[in-house]
Amino acid sequence: MTPPKPRQHTKQNAVVPARTDRQMRRIALAGFVGTVIEFYDLTLYAVAASLVFAKVFFPALGPAAGTVAAFGTLGVAFVARPIGALIFGHFGDRLGRKRMLVTTLLLMGGATVVVGAMPTAGQIGVAAPILVVLMRIVQGIAAGGELAGAALFSTESAPAAKRGFWTMFTSLGGGFSIVIANATLLAVGAGLSDAQFASFGWRIPFLASALLIGVGLYIRLKIEESPVFEAGAEAEPSRGAKRPKLPIVEAWRRQPRQMLLVAGISIMQAAFTYLGATYFANVGTAQLGLSRNVVLAAGIAGGLCWSLGVVIGAMTSDRVGRRPVLLAATGAAVVWAVVVFPVLQSASGPGYLALLCATMLIAGLEIGSINVMLSEIFETRHRYTASAFAYNIGLVLGGAVPPLVAGTITASYGAVVFGVFLALLCLISLLSAIGLPETRDRDLLDVLAVRR
Template sequence: MGNQEPLLAGVEKNDTPTAKERRKVLAASFIGTAIEWYDFFLYGAAAALIFGPQFFPTTDPLTGTLAAFATFAVGFIARPIGGVLMGHFGDRVGRKSMLLISMFLMGGATVAIGALPNYAAIGVWAPILLVTLRFLQGLGVGGEWGGAVLMAVEYAPRKSRALYGSFPQMGLPAGIILSNLVFIAVTSIFAKDVFQSWGWRLPFLMSGALIIVALYLRLRIQESPSFKQVKHSGEVENNPLKTVITRHGMTVMLAGAVSIASPAIGYIYSVYMLSYGTGVLGLPQPTMLWLIVLAAVVHLVTVYLGATLSDRFGQKRLFTLGAALVTLWAFPFFALINTANPGLILLAFAVMLLAQSFMAGPQAAMIAELFPSTVRYSGASIAYQIGSILGGGFAPLIATSLYATYKSSNPIALYLLILGALSLGSILLLKVGRYNASYEALQQPDGSQANRISGNRAVEENRRS
């Protein structure tokens, strides 16, 4: 177990969150994150199926698809910026307010995409505005992950930190399921020409109603206990980003490298495979959409499993197992997919997502606990977003380019293997569990308050000495 941050003055033992408060936080973290990922992955599905001809018209379909996937990557360029900005204010103002702002950014941009005129209507302004809105989506989701994870982990019981932290992680496959089900429904209801003309806009416009639900849930929760402690102690950092870089720079870089393989797997199967399955393997679009949905159901269950196992056997142990499995399964993964047999494709997805879930399950709590609560939002957000942009943001674009160049899936498999090996090597070097983020772990053994000297700084000084 990592170091414990003692209870600070102003926060009494009887302020321990109730079971009802914890359920509210978990619901707000899971549902809110699922809706944000619905918005984010909706763009991915549209990039694979519709955005090429709508916003990047060209006589070469591959060029249009590459351009669409490039705008998908723009969201990942924005994510670290969102992580830095919202991490800064999340450590200074609070976690809850940043979650509300991230929801407004993501929801507003998604609805605007649904109403955006295409290239035929406004010419070059169409792709320019699309890229701008995608950038806003990236800002929103860049700050979302850190806030949702910290709210869950900092409310967690002492022995269930990974499980609580996995609820925002489970929002990702839930978002994939929702976005693809909506696309399946729309493509089934409307004729192809109607879908191409305006039917594709409906899933984006639906986001407006979903955002209202998420905002309602998030407005009903209280600020996290850990941030309350920081605020009561008067130890709010004036410049969290500077503190993270100067005191925890190596930890941020290692945690970023650890986080590379997991998002790459997520975006290869949920975004690139839609294009690969239909364009290369010749499978019907509905078949690929359903395979991605079924795989996301497996993903949802296995993230929960990975979190539960990591609370029992250790976060680092489970993460290491997952990263090792990624490197071993990279080539069999594509060998099964290339059979074009839906059953074997689903098997390939399921095993790879089990490996990914052994990483994603413990990942949230593990990264959160690398940093003291005074800079936890900044540290966790930056580390996670480094991994996301290097591993996930460019994965569909890189995979598409590799296949276009070599006409083989082997280079893509090698690419996944290298990312898995990078995460594996990094987790072996990372010292996990430095700061126990659970509220209950912040209590002194006798339940008394610590003195007014900051527990965060005391723990930090003890660790460094």
């Protein structure tokens, strides 16, 4: 008697309805606008922390310690991101992607508006920095569920051959937000003195976030749920399966290696992006003597270069695969990290611009590939939780630590030592890229394909 074949947990009985080009454009716009709001809020805070927050919220600490404290609040948001990833990933895997993305949008934008209306330390004392920290925690929790969720929503909806292209628009929101945040601060501050800008000018872009919230909410409420999520949910009962009660536990049990590699690969792009948005701005104004407007204009150029890198990385990954792009970007980052910061310490205006643009371009190259790979490497049942949590762990290491310690290491040991420190972080990303499998041709409903 021939023994029965083992049951295959495949996409049998699951039918994924194709999205029309019109539907994909709407989904791409929803991802783009949501990520614009997320990164606009984060970038706005980062640049404002470099320029004015030490005086507004931490004046008692003095200029140097106040700047460290302002950057420290950036770190608070990063630490909160994995918590947000667990919360929104959990309910996104159990209830659906769309509801979570609407919630993250409201939390992120609402916290930014509150910061814009926040009284200064001179008005309410120690309550001001405490409230700023609380709002940063809210922003961090929202951000933890936003980017990975928006990226997987686009990837799950897109045709297989163009996943990189359609997911690219979610990533592009980050680059355009860097442009918009710096341009808004530049426009507001153009007709104001430094004292006026520090007094009230910086608040205007924060309060303007309310307009973006309205636009983003309207667009996200119009989109339909992810077809892969719906198809997987319909197929599970026929396979005798149920949605996981604790997606994070299932993810660590079934795909621990993939989660560690995704965390590692995320370090480099976070480090380069947030050093470009924060540390570069501080060095430009405080050390190189560049004007606020010059630094903000350079930030606009940096955001455009970041966006260019995203386009190149995403579209190239559709043609040659995700892994080659990740290897190229992380390999370049290891070398660039050693070079850029010693040169930055004595750069002129044009040199400062070139260094910033190159740094942001390398970060964008990796972002363009990694955001689509996040969805392809994890199983549908726990994809939101696994991708968001692993990605945000990498962001804690890469986005929070380097900007916080850059000034101290450079002042105490020199820029070369900090460059070596950053290169070691980038090396973790390179080794992770080497360990990752190619995912371009995977079927997002074939759970066997991602368990090897």
